[in-house]
Amino acid sequence: MTTTIRTRVAIIGAGPAGLLLSHLLDAAGIPSVVIDRRSREEIEQTIRAGILEQGTVDLLVGSGASDRVREEAHRHDGIELRFDGGGHRFDFPALCGRSVFLYPQHEVLKDLIAARVAAGQDLRFGVTALSVEGAETARPHVFATGDDGDLLDIQAEFVVGADGSHSVARQAVSPMGGHFREYPFAWFGILCDAPPSNDVLIYSNSDNGFALISQRSDAVQRMYFQCDPDAAPDAWSEQQIWDELQSRVPGTTLNEGTIFQRDILRFRSYVAHEMRRGRVVLIGDAAHTVPPTGAKGMNLAIADVVLLQRALRALLLENDERPLDAYADVASRRIWKAQHFSWWMTSMLHVAPDASEFDRRRQLGELRMVTESEAGRRYLAEAYTGWPFETEL
Ligand code: PHB
Secondary structure, X not given: OEEEEEOOEEEEOOOHHHHHHHHHHHHXXXXXXXXXXXXXXXXXXXXXXXXXXXXXXXHHHHOOOOOHHHHHOEEEOEEEXXXXXXXXXXXXXXXXXXXXXXXXXXXXXXXXXXXXXXXXXXXXXXXXXXXXXXXXXXXXXXEEEOOXXXXXXXXXXXXXXXXXXXXXXXXXXXXXXXXXXXXXXXXXXXXXXXXXXXXXXEEEEEOOEEEEEOOOOOOEEEEEEEEOOOOOHHHOOHHHHHHHHHHHOOXXXXXXXXXXXXXXXXXXXXXXXXXXXXXXXEOHHHOEEOOHHHOOHHHHHHHHHHHHHHHHHHHHHXXXXXXXXXXXXXXXXXXXXXXHHHHHHHHHHOOXXXXXXXXXXXXXXXXXXXXXXXXHHHHHHHHHHOOOOOOOO
16 A cells, blocks of 8 residues: 655655754744654664764754753863873864864754654654655655555655665665775774763874773763774673773773673765755765764764755745755865864874884874864864854855
């Protein structure tokens, strides 16, 4: 059996980008349907990144999507880079007048889902997109299937692929794939019951490889260390994990505690060749993926939404196609800046498995240049805290 649904905008993916887009469109009086193959519980419980740029927080609060972020996010006025036995503090407000906020992505998702449900959004979990058809027509549609096996034909005036790095919509927009880079390392991530070990996040380059000491709350911490992409998380004992982490942040004694989650994060950089075809656009991870070292993934998805909702308002409320025509070019400027920053932080801080003595010493020279120069510190601070959103479009 096939059920037909008609709406103005069909959004595939109930991640931060898809949900925030439906929220902003609704505020402009544009109805949408959002589908996601996962259950609400899975979306709300999957642990992802934790750093929000100032602009992301301002948008979540200002648009009424999340009040909780204002009360519960922890402001971080800097980070610390560690290398060669020393610690170097980056004071973000002094360097660029902005800060970042620690507020886990799944908390953002809980807030967005609650706001969408309260507003009566047509939001369907457990619905898997099969294909996007008719991109070059005025009536694109999404074929999907629910848990019951019934087919859904969602007919819209516009389709948005916000369906993550394994996007189905991508086939309709960028069938030749995209620009791609893989890295010869991954992160071994843990969540543990312990108090914070430092007031700000520590990004540490050591002879044994990179480590990131992040946080979740006063009682739960998130930490990562560089590992082989094929590492098996369960092959490590808790003691081995702590020994590895402690060895990579000399100068700090980490507060240890029970490790209750472990995972391997593979690294890749990706930008789709095309981000728009006719009346279908890709946003967020469907359009681009960054390695996590620069904390840019979710923030970049939100920046896409800021631009796209403006283009869709013009198209659907004023019949003006010009902002949409400019969308991919304008969005790609920030995307490639974030790609560069994420690649740069990654290569500056990790020790490649085949690094020569020259590579290692050059890397320490680079770290010294960045930390000893105010211009270097400011460059990092501006990128990490997030560039202002584009205003033209
Ligand atoms: C995290 O807390 O999960 C986190 C923080 C900063 C990063 C990446 C991940 O750069």
